[in-house]
Amino acid sequence: MLWTDLRILVTDTGRLWWRLLPTLLAIWVLGWLGRRLFSTLAVLAGDLSPWLTMIIFPLGILSELVAIVLILQACGRELGIRSLIPSSELVHDDRDAGVARLLAITLLPFIGIYAAFGYINDAAYSLYVQQLTRYGVISDAPTVLGLLNGLATQHTWRLLMIVVTLYVARRLLDLAHEQTGWRPLGVIVALLETFFILLVVMGGVRVWQLGKIWILDRAFVRWIETALNPLEQFFALLRLNLPDLVVRLYDFVVDEVWPVLADTLVQPLAWLAVAAIIYGSNVMSLADLNRTVRDRLPGTVSERSARRAARRTARRAGRQERPPGRGLRRVGTEAKEAFFGDVDDKYLPTFHALRLVIRSGPAFLGSFVLVYAAVRTLGNYLQTSLRLVTGGHDLDFWLVYDPLIELIRTLPVELLRLCLLAVAFRRCLELFGQRYTAGPVQTLPPVSGGGEQFARADPSDRPTAAMG
Amino acid sequence: MSPVSRTAGFRRSVLLSWLAALACIVVAAVALQVSEPPSDRTQNVTGVRNEPVSYGDGSVTVGSVRVGQGLDHFGGVSRTAGMFLTVDVTLSAEGNRVLSLGQFQLLSGDRVYDDYSVAGLRVQPGFAERTTVAFEVDPQRIDDLVLQVGRGEVVSGYHQQLRVHLGITPENADAWRRASVGQVLDDGSNTTWALP
Numbered sequence: 231m232l233w234t235d236l237r238i239l240v241t242d243t244g245r246l247w248w249r250l251l252p253t254l255l256a257i258w259v260l261g262w263l264g265r266r267l268f269s270t271l272a273v274l275a276g277d278l279s280p281w282l283t284m285i286i287f288p289l290g291i292l293s294e295l296v297a298i299v300l301i302l303q304a305c306g307r308e309l310g311i312r313s314l315i316p317s318s319e320l321v322h323d324d325r326d327a328g329v330a331r332l333l334a335i336t337l338l339p340f341i342g343i344y345a346a347f348g349y350i351n352d353a354a355y356s357l358y359v360q361q362l363t364r365y366g367v368i369s370d371a372p373t374v375l376g377l378l379n380g381l382a383t384q385h386t387w388r389l390l391m392i393v394v395t396l397y398v399a400r401r402l403l404d405l406a407h408e409q410t411g412w413r414p415l416g417v418i419v420a421l422l423e424t425f426f427i428l429l430v431v432m433g434g435v436r437v438w439q440l441g442k443i444w445i446l447d448r449a450f451v452r453w454i455e456t457a458l459n460p461l462e463q464f465f466a467l468l469r470l471n472l473p474d475l476v477v478r479l480y481d482f483v484v485d486e487v488w489p490v491l492a493d494t495l496v497q498p499l500a501w502l503a504v505a506a507i508i509y510g511s512n513v514m515s516l517a518d519l520n521r522t523v524r525d526r527l528p529g530t531v532s533e534r535s536a537r538r539a540a541r542r543t544a545r546r547a548g549r550q551e552r553p554p555g556r557g558l559r560r561v562g563t564e565a566k567e568a569f570f571g572d573v574d575d576k577y578l579p580t581f582h583a584l585r586l587v588i589r590s591g592p593a594f595l596g597s598f599v600l601v602y603a604a605v606r607t608l609g610n611y612l613q614t615s616l617r618l619v620t621g622g623h624d625l626d627f628w629l630v631y632d633p634l635i636e637l638i639r640t641l642p643v644e645l646l647r648l649c650l651l652a653v654a655f656r657r658c659l660e661l662f663g664q665r666y667t668a669g670p671v672q673t674l675p676p677v678s679g680g681g682e683q684f685a686r687a688d689p690s691d692r693p694t695a696a697m698g
Numbered sequence: 699m700s701p702v703s704r705t706a707g708f709r710r711s712v713l714l715s716w717l718a719a720l721a722c723i724v725v726a727a728v729a730l731q732v733s734e735p736p737s738d739r740t741q742n743v744t745g746v747r748n749e750p751v752s753y754g755d756g757s758v759t760v761g762s763v764r765v766g767q768g769l770d771h772f773g774g775v776s777r778t779a780g781m782f783l784t785v786d787v788t789l790s791a792e793g794n795r796v797l798s799l800g801q802f803q804l805l806s807g808d809r810v811y812d813d814y815s816v817a818g819l820r821v822q823p824g825f826a827e828r829t830t831v832a833f834e835v836d837p838q839r840i841d842d843l844v845l846q847v848g849r850g851e852v853v854s855g856y857h858q859q860l861r862v863h864l865g866i867t868p869e870n871a872d873a874w875r876r877a878s879v880g881q882v883l884d885d886g887s888n889t890t891w892a893l894p
Contacts (some may be wrong), residue, residue, distance in 0.1 A: 628855025
């Protein structure tokens, strides 16, 4: 089974990459151009105002994200991934209506994952380096970092108000987007979210540090320390330096274990979750997929699932028809809805996607992680080779040529990685479908759409239902 | 096959699957760790003392090494319980761009000595400049001292860093220690000249 998954992931990824290469190249280069263009404009705009820089800069990040979304969509179309998702789940989803709609739906949760892996931090750092080079270390010119640092240290409440206002504005726009379905609103929401994260990354960190110092300076911290003294004395009797042990354990987990785990296991799964978000939030829920697949099978529509569906519909209707509360209660309810709705929109799809992947079985998980690491290893060696070829240079050289070298470095590997995500997600759906529809009478259907070349009848695969 | 043995077989296959997955994850982690490019963002170029080493559009030459127990700089003599060591470094801008060196360190195994006097070189195209860099070192740890020089501005990109062995070996270290006794070194001032 492991070998089968490995073979499928490697061969199908290679074939998909080769077949779509011109299209994927064009999209990636356009995304790269967008990133460079907006990044340069943002730095130039810094001469007028650092706020203008902060408004333009997220457009560059979004250009890159849009390219990734479009590449994954192209791969998904080629593999016929959408046809593997039961059609009943597609009723309320109009992502196929156009690129703008797809972006409006997918960018927000995508940014959540993108930020979690520090990509926006990297972008913020590159902005800092560019402004540092443009204005010098000792300069009166206001940089983004200088502006936010000043806000964080001298006008902390003002910065916090800006952060809260941005969050509320983004949430309101998101709700307006859901109500009206007006596509540009979805993209504006994503833009606002990127701006928000950038602000938090570059300014919020300072507030966080100040907050920590403030808390450590409070009297109650001393009280806690005093209260913990007997415990300390007790452990001293045991000749066990517990605080030291805890610190060492924490350092070991944070510095040694977590980075390796995050790099090897969490990152590929999170990226697969990104693919899941792009291919359709309707397959995010494991229970939903299970239910839908079973509902699609002839003679398997159980009374239980019908009852469950009715309960679900009633719940939704109840939520919509619930009379509004009064005063503070209503505000509280609305705030709760807004906050949890935001978590739903941004993080729940990722969580469910991870569940979906993990439930596809250990063999798939292992083989996917291995192939993903192989692609990244290829990228690492390509980076080392490029360093050997270019050699060491000063900052002036890198400011001019680094974007180009970055393009050369990422172009082959990133495309391969995105193709792998599409292939892995399709395999994930197949395995998941097989798990819940295994039976002697069903037959394995060919993968539809443009994916005929990739269809296979693997003897090791269990038969599955005809879907879509 | 009885249901009990079938269940046992199923459990065994599940266990094997998880073990295989774990093996894959371990292999993946090792591959990523091994292939990870060095994080120090520097290209270390090794050179030989008294011979120019290519650096950017020009070259760097590490020259004379002197040792002592006093250092004459800023108009006064500083004394040390250890040893002062000075190295002559020449930067030549043979190309069309300004060259600079801002970081000088002395490596002794894992131990790193920063320069005692803050040194720096900045040379216009067509010129060369020589400076004397001073270090305060532990006399017992001078075997295989290596001078490391670079521009010292690793904020982005991949930078060149030169490493030159100063010629102090375990065999001649005692001779260097003896030579330092009672000596006062001159920190010197930078000298600039036009390249031919």
